[in-house]
Amino acid sequence: MKMENNKNSMHFPGIRTCIMQLAALILISAFAFWVNRDIVIKGLYMDDLYMWSCYGEQGLLEFAFPIGTSTRFRPVYWLATYLQMAIIGTHVDRFAAFNVVINIFAAMEIFYMAKRIAKDGLTGYAAGLISAICYLASRFSYYQIGQALGLMETMGLMMALYVFYRLFMYSRNGACEKGFYSALLMYFLIVFVHERYLCLFPLFYLALIIKVRWVEEGSRYGYIRQREILLKWIMPAVVLMLIVAIRTFAIGTALPAGTGGTEVTDTFNIGQAISFCIDQVLYIFGVNAGPEYLNGLEWVDTPWQIKRAVKYGVLFIGLLCIFFALSVIVEAVNTVRKKDLVLDCGKLLWDNVSAVLMFISFIALCIGCSSVTIRVEMRWIYVSYAAALLFASYMLGAVKAAAELYLKEKGTSAAGTAVVAAAVIMFLLYGILSTGTNIFYRGYFDRLYFWPDQLRMNSLAEETIEKYGTKGVFGKDIYIIGNTYGMSEFYADTFFKPYDPEKKAEGTDVIFIESITDVPAEEVRDGHALVLIEVPEENAYRDITEDLK
Numbered sequence: 001m002k003m004e005n006n007k008n009s010m011h012f013p014g015i016r017t018c019i020m021q022l023a024a025l026i027l028i029s030a031f032a033f034w035v036n037r038d039i040v041i042k043g044l045y046m047d048d049l050y051m052w053s054c055y056g057e058q059g060l061l062e063f064a065f066p067i068g069t070s071t072r073f074r075p076v077y078w079l080a081t082y083l084q085m086a087i088i089g090t091h092v093d094r095f096a097a098f099n100v101v102i103n104i105f106a107a108m109e110i111f112y113m114a115k116r117i118a119k120d121g122l123t124g125y126a127a128g129l130i131s132a133i134c135y136l137a138s139r140f141s142y143y144q145i146g147q148a149l150g151l152m153e154t155m156g157l158m159m160a161l162y163v164f165y166r167l168f169m170y171s172r173n174g175a176c177e178k179g180f181y182s183a184l185l186m187y188f189l190i191v192f193v194h195e196r197y198l199c200l201f202p203l204f205y206l207a208l209i210i211k212v213r214w215v216e217e218g219s220r221y222g223y224i225r226q227r228e229i230l231l232k233w234i235m236p237a238v239v240l241m242l243i244v245a246i247r248t249f250a251i252g253t254a255l256p257a258g259t260g261g262t263e264v265t266d267t268f269n270i271g272q273a274i275s276f277c278i279d280q281v282l283y284i285f286g287v288n289a290g291p292e293y294l295n296g297l298e299w300v301d302t303p304w305q306i307k308r309a310v311k312y313g314v315l316f317i318g319l320l321c322i323f324f325a326l327s328v329i330v331e332a333v334n335t336v337r338k339k340d341l342v343l344d345c346g347k348l349l350w351d352n353v354s355a356v357l358m359f360i361s362f363i364a365l366c367i368g369c370s371s372v373t374i375r376v377e378m379r380w381i382y383v384s385y386a387a388a389l390l391f392a393s394y395m396l397g398a399v400k401a402a403a404e405l406y407l408k409e410k411g412t413s414a415a416g417t418a419v420v421a422a423a424v425i426m427f428l429l430y431g432i433l434s435t436g437t438n439i440f441y442r443g444y445f446d447r448l449y450f451w452p453d454q455l456r457m458n459s460l461a462e463e464t465i466e467k468y469g470t471k472g473v474f475g476k477d478i479y480i481i482g483n484t485y486g487m488s489e490f491y492a493d494t495f496f497k498p499y500d501p502e503k504k505a506e507g508t509d510v511i512f513i514e515s516i517t518d519v520p521a522e523e524v525r526d527g528h529a530l531v532l533i534e535v536p537e538e539n540a541y542r543d544i545t546e547d548l549k
Contacts, residue, residue, distance in 0.1 A: 020125060024108075024111055024125070024128065024129060024132075025108060027129070028104060028107050028108060028111065028129075028132050028133070028136065029104050031133055031136055031137075032100050032103055032104045032107060032136050033097075033100055035136055035137055035439065035442075036096070036100050036103075036136075036141070036145050039096050039142075039145045039146050039445075040093070040096055040458055041092065041093065041095040041096045041146065041147070041148065041454070041458070042092060042093050042457070042458040042461040042462060042465075042466065043092065043454075043457030043458050043459075043460050043461035043495065044092060044095075044148065044457065044495070044498055045450070045453055045454050045456075045457040045491075046147075046450060046453065046454075047147070047149050048095075048147055048148040048149055049490075049491065049494055049495065049498075050490075051081060051085075051148070051149060052085060052148075052494075052497075052498050053490075053494050053497075055081075055082060055085045056497055056498070056503040057503075060079075060082055063078060063082055064078040064079045064082060065078075065250075066250075067249075067250050068250070068251070068252070070251060071251060071257050072195065072251065072257060073192065073195075073246070073247055073250040073251045074152070074192055074193055074194065074195070075192050076155075076189050076190075076192040076193045077151070077152045077155060077192070077193040077194070080151060080155060080193075081148075081149070081151055081152070084098065084148070084151055085148075089501070090470075090498065090499050090500065090501055092461065092498050092499065093461075095148045096145055096146070098151075099144060099145045099148075099150050099151065099154070100145060102144075102151060102154050102155075103136065103141065103144060103145065103154055105158070106135070106154055106157060106158050106386075107132040107133075107135050107136050108132070109158055109161060109162070110128070110131050110132050110135050110161070110386055110389065110390070111128035111129065111131065111132040112128065113128075113161065113165050113390055113393075114127045114128040114130075114131040114132070114389065114390055114393035115127060115128035115393075116169075117168075117390055117393045117394045117397055118393040118394065118396045118397035118400065119397040119400050119401060121400070123396060123397065123400045123420060123424060124393075124397070126396075126424050126427070126428070127392075127393035127396050127397070127424075127427065128393070130389075130427055130428060130430075130431040131386075131389040131390065131392070131393055131431075133431060133435060134389055134431050134434050134435060134438075135385075135386055135389060137434070137435040137438045137439055137442075138382065138385060138438050139295070139296070139378060139438045139441040139442055139445075140283075140378045140379060140381050140382035140385055141382065142378065142379065142442075142445050142448060143377070143378075143379040144157075144379065144382070146445070146451070146454065147450075147454075150379075152193060152194060153194075153379050153382065155193050156190060156193050156194045156197060156383065157382055157383045157386060159186050159189065159190040159193060159197075160190060160197055160200065160366065160383050161383065161386060161387065161390075162183070162186050163183045163186050163187050163190065163200055163203070164200075164203065164358075164362045164387065164390075165390075166179035166180070166182055166183035166186070167179070167180065167183050167203055167204065167206075167207040167358070168207070168355070168358050168359075170183070170207055170211070171206075171207040171208075171210040171211050171354065171358060172210075172351065172354075172355065180204075180207070180232055181235075183204070184204065184235055184236060184239055187200055187201070187204070187236075187239065188239050188242070188243065191243050191247075192246075195247070195256040195257075196256055196369045196370060196380075197369070198240075198243070198256065198369070199365045199366070199368060199369035200362075200365060201236060201240055202361070202365065203358075203361060203362060203365065204236040205233075205236065206357070206358065206361055207358070208229075208232060208233060210354040210357070210358065258373045258374060259373040259374055259375060259377075260374065260375075262373065262374055264372055264373055267373060267374050268372050268373075273368075273371045273372050274371075276370075276371035276375075276376045277367050277368060277371045279376055280367045280370070280371065280376060280380075280381050280384060281367065282299075283295075283376075283378065283381045283385075284381065284384055284385050284388050285310070285313075285314050285317075286309075286310035286313055286314070286434065286437055286438075287299050287310060288302065288441065290375075290376055290378075292447055293447065293448065293449040294375060294376070294377055294378065294448070294449065295378055295441075295444075295448075296441060296444030296445055296446075296447045296448055297441060297444040297447070306437050306440055306441075309433045309436060309437050310433070310437055312429075312433055313429075313430045313433035313434050313437070316426045316427070316429045316430040316433070317392060317426075317427075317430050319426045320392060320395055320396065320399075320423060320426040320427055320430070321395065323395070323399050323419070323422070323423045323426065324395035324396075324398050324399055327398055327399045327401075327402030327403070327419075328348075328349065328352045328398060328402070330402055331348060331401070331402040331405060332348050332349055352398060355394060356391075359387065359390070359391040359394065362387050363384050363387050363388060363391070366383050366384045366387065367381075367384050392427055392430070393427075395423075396423050396424065396427055399419065399420060399423040400420050400423070402419075403416035403417070403419045403420045404416060446539075452539045453485070453539075455539040455540065456485055456539050456540060456541065457495070459535075459538075459539070459540035459541045460495065460532070460541050463532055463541050463542065463543040464478065464496075464530060464532075464543070465496070465499050467543060468530070470499055470500065473496065473499075473508060473530070474496070474500065474505055474506070474507065474508050475506070475507035475508060476507070476508060476527075476528055476529055476530055477508075477509050477511055477523065477528065477529040477530075478496075478508065478509065478510045478511065478529070478530050478532065479511050479512075479513055479518075479519055479520075479529055479530070479531045479532070480510060480511070480512050480513070480531075480532045480533070480534070480541070481513055481514070481515060481516060481518075481519075481531070481532070481533040481534065482512070482514070482533065482534045483512040483534075484534055484536060485534060485536075487510075487512075491510075492509075492510035492512075493510075495510070496508050496510075516533075516544075516548075519531050519548060521548065524545060524548050524549060525549055529545075530543065530545045531543070531544050531545045531548055532544065532545075
């Protein structure tokens with residue numbers, strides 16, 4: 001009986017863990033769909049429509065590996081988006097839901113990483129949930145959800161965090177040797193999702209330097225060389241050279257292209273880059289530092305209540321930083337008193353300093369690589385923000401470790417619990433304020449540079465495909481009165497093709513006319529044409545076909 005009880009007790013933690021993680025998944029998934037409920041894609045626009053046109057006209061190999069025909073080379077992403085479009089098929093309205101699901105995977109990755117970094121347990125679950133919810137609520141997700149190509153940014157974010165997490169754990173844990181190579185493989189792949197992640201290269205050597213271990217050898221200290229250490233120092237450089245060779249072969253250059261058709265080599269300005277770096281730091285802390293067309297609402301126009309919430313959020317994170325610093329100091333002092341060894345104290349301090357260095361370096365690299373072009377788009381800040389949440393989780397875990405090792409040893413377990421609870425509350429209050437302010441900022445997405453045009457494409461789909469179905473649209477002339485929106489010939493020829501299983505929408509022509517007098521009345525009466533009119537004040541179209549019969 002006693003053995004059965006022990007056996008049952010061994011299984012109980014596993015069951016409890018599964019239940020808690022399932023509950024976290026349900027909560028995170030529900031929040032993800034709720035917070036993104038107003039983001040809709042019904043018609044493809046801009047880069048989405050161009051990407052679909054390539055998908056509709058090219059085979060898989062030509063689509064994913066356009067050697068010598070593109071200024072960018074992203075085969076890993078293009079393979080993924082080819083699969084995405086194949087899964088979505090003609091159901092264009094499912095792109096947003098697809099993106100939400102992918103972001104749930106990203107949020108669960110952040111939940112898991114934050115939980116582990118915060119030393120697991122209830123504190124870890126709290127850190128994981130707070131981080132995941134803050135991530136999902138972030139205003140930086142506008143592109144990830146609101147455009148089909150948001151898949152690229154989400155893939156990049158998930159892969160970049162994976163590289164960092166594996167290197168972080170490798171630099172701190174001797175049992176994570178394989179993590180270095182898995183991070184290296186992911187680095188190779190992520191550059192072919194988005195080339196700006198070339199910037200993560202120095203992180204490998206920082207992890208190797210931090211991996212140094214000092215031990216007492218008689219009267220001196222020596223560096224313990226790990227097995228295959230030379231290979232680890234060589235491999236990142238080899239992988240980088242391989243990436244450069246592949247990119248040079250595919251597109252003629254290893255340098256990343258700039259934004260909006262520009263070249264970084266032509267537009268880079270050191271003063272502007274520094275200014276953009278500062279802006280990104282402010283964005284992470286809740287301040288919309290850029291122009292309205294890029295963030296929806298400038299800081300100067302933000303209500304004072306939101307500004308106050310942002311400031312209090314910064315205050316709570318500042319308090320968590322103070323808790324973290326004090327916990328490190330207390331733990332170091334306790335180590336010296338307990339063992340009377342300065343070496344042990346130095347190792348403890350180095351463990352925390354090196355961890356902080358890893359986080360700051362990763363965030364700085366991500367900020368730096370997205371500050372070298374002509375503007376800062378919020379979607380580029382998302383990975384830095386996610387890393388900052390993991391950083392806060394680490395500080396929370398350090399506070400927990402100090403409380404357990406010091407306060408409980410002094411017989412004051414209640415005090416230790418109180419300290420950890422206070423730190424969790426600081427992070428929780430920040431999470432509540434951050435989530436609230438980001439949800440407020442989300443209300444201004446319609447001011448973003450591409451949003452009005454996306455609303456127009458959604459409206460065009462609603463007034464045609466959604467209203468009449470494909471059978472009521474394909475093969476007909478679609479007359480649109482006015483073209484103040486500036487719809488190009490490419491849009492007119494391609495817009496309806498994604499709704500056709502054959503990818504052709506044959507016989508369907510979009511024709512722009514100047515006034516209602518130009519409508520061919522007989523064609524409308526016979527049901528061979530649809531007539532729409534622009535409604536600029538609503539960023540929409542209106543179907544007036546029935547009014548003309």
